[in-house]
Amino acid sequence: xxxxxxxxxxxxxxxxxxxxxxxxxxxxxxxxxxxxxxxxxxxxxxxxxxxxxxxxxxxxxxxxxxxxxxxxxxxxxxxxxxxxxxxxxxxxxxxxxxxxxxxxxxxxxxxxxxxxxxxxxxxxxxxxxxxxxxxxxxxxxxxxxxxxxxxxxxxxxxxxxxxxxxxxxxxxxxxxxxxxxxxxxxxxxxxxxxxxxxxxxxxxxxxxxxxxxxxxxxxxxxxxxxxxxxxxxxxxxxxxxxxxxxxxxxxxxxxxxxxxxxxxxxxxxxxxxxxxxxxxxxxxxxxxxxxxxxxxxxxxxxxxxxxxxxxxxxxxxxxxxxxxxxxxxxxxxxxxxxxxxxxxxxxxxxxxxxxxxxxxxxxxxxxxxxxxxxxxxxxxxxxxxxxxxxxxxxxxxxxxxxxxxxxxxxxxxxxxxxxxxxxxxxxxxxxxxxxxxxxxxxxxxxx
Numbered sequence: 001x002x003x004x005x006x007x008x009x010x011x012x013x014x015x016x017x018x019x020x021x022x023x024x025x026x027x028x029x030x031x032x033x034x035x036x037x038x039x040x041x042x043x044x045x046x047x048x049x050x051x052x053x054x055x056x057x058x059x060x061x062x063x064x065x066x067x068x069x070x071x072x073x074x075x076x077x078x079x080x081x082x083x084x085x086x087x088x089x090x091x092x093x094x095x096x097x098x099x100x101x102x103x104x105x106x107x108x109x110x111x112x113x114x115x116x117x118x119x120x121x122x123x124x125x126x127x128x129x130x131x132x133x134x135x136x137x138x139x140x141x142x143x144x145x146x147x148x149x150x151x152x153x154x155x156x157x158x159x160x161x162x163x164x165x166x167x168x169x170x171x172x173x174x175x176x177x178x179x180x181x182x183x184x185x186x187x188x189x190x191x192x193x194x195x196x197x198x199x200x201x202x203x204x205x206x207x208x209x210x211x212x213x214x215x216x217x218x219x220x221x222x223x224x225x226x227x228x229x230x231x232x233x234x235x236x237x238x239x240x241x242x243x244x245x246x247x248x249x250x251x252x253x254x255x256x257x258x259x260x261x262x263x264x265x266x267x268x269x270x271x272x273x274x275x276x277x278x279x280x281x282x283x284x285x286x287x288x289x290x291x292x293x294x295x296x297x298x299x300x301x302x303x304x305x306x307x308x309x310x311x312x313x314x315x316x317x318x319x320x321x322x323x324x325x326x327x328x329x330x331x332x333x334x335x336x337x338x339x340x341x342x343x344x345x346x347x348x349x350x351x352x353x354x355x356x357x358x359x360x361x362x363x364x365x366x367x368x369x370x371x372x373x374x375x376x377x378x379x380x381x382x383x384x385x386x387x388x389x390x391x392x393x394x395x396x397x398x399x400x401x402x403x404x405x406x407x408x409x410x411x412x413x414x415x416x417x418x419x420x421x422x423x424x425x426x427x428x429x430x431x432x433x434x435x436x437x438x439x440x441x442x443x444x445x446x447x
Contacts, residue, residue, distance in 0.1 A: 107135020
């Protein structure tokens with residue numbers, strides 16, 4: 001072999017080593033994790049959800065176009081706080097008695113391990129920017145539940161988008177940075193995005209992996225938006241115009257987050273989940289079509305939500321039709337990062353990656369359940385969904401052929417109706433007593 005050929009061979013071998021080293025380094029690099037949670041966003045109130053689109057949400061739509069759209073995705077509750085409790089624990093929130101929005105006044109039980117707890121132990125910088133809604137006392141504060149940075153408000157449902165006055169610093173509606181009340185001015189959705197982008201930049205500079213939880217209070221009431229945004233719309237319904245303006249502003253905020261990720265060169269290796277905490281609210285003129293009903297309902301309009309997962313470095317654009325639930329987010333993140341879930345608890349969420357890959361040999365969930373301790377509940381198994389909505393009779397729907405839940409088939413399918421009823425009763429028996437019931441019992445004892 002000539003000296004020239006030997007030199008070429010050595011150079012080729014060296015280049016191969018460099019490439020292999022680079023691939024290995026990339027494979028070992030931990031992805032950043034972002035959860036973007038909209039509040040009360042309607043099923044049809046995102047452009048990618050309808051064809052033709054009923055409105056334009058370019059930032060959300062681009063995220064959907066580059067990621068995986070889940071066409072049958074559910075929140076774990078029909079109101080805000082319980083969904084958030086399930087999201088951060090990967091467990092049906094009913095397992096620890098968290099059924100209603102009012103349970104947020106007590107808080108996420110201290111016995112529960114949060115996603116932030118687990119990620120902090122893995123070396124992630126953990127931050128939350130927005131609406132907490134999982135406890136107002138100091139022991140339930142985000143900084144006591146695995147988060148290292150907090151900017152937002154503790155509770156409860158909505159927050160004024162312009163008025164940040166805080167006469168009492170212990171007021172749970174005060175805007176806080178960590179434990180300290182801060183004075184602000186501007187539009188709250190914009191401010192939360194600005195804080196989130198600052199968090200991203202700070203961690204990117206330090207080359208530190210981060211977990212960013214961005215729970216907007218948009219588009220929850222009160223109906224407030226910049227007037228110039230409201231003027232963009234003319235539906236003939238003032239409330240609907242404001243709602244669309246709020247969605248527009250939230251979409252801009254999400255766009256700023258994505259822009260920042262790209263500017264910092266970390267977008268490709270950032271795992272992003274985007275969804276709504278429940279269906280759109282009737283009071284704010286949300287659009288849930290073609291689904292039936294709204295927030296605070298166990299029909300599809302109260303439960304089924306827009307849901308996107310984006311991770312450009314690993315996931316190809318696609319649509320996944322497998323039914324999933326927001327409880328699945330925590331176990332999926334842990335599976336990706338090879339984090340073992342605690343063995344002393346039952347986790348109801350599942351890793352959704354096999355559903356994305358099309359490698360499921362059986363349904364991801366044998367059944368999905370909803371119960372807000374208000375004499376209304378539902379269970380879905382396969383294409384069938386059983387509903388009890390404060391009525392005297394059970395309702396059975398074939399979601400594969402009747403997404404709008406317009407034809408009650410319970411009378412024609414008594415066996416399926418009874419089968420799902422028994423599934424629900426078995427599941428419900430495993431859940432804890434609602435916090436509200438527990439508090440009522442204690443009040444009676446103390447009288």
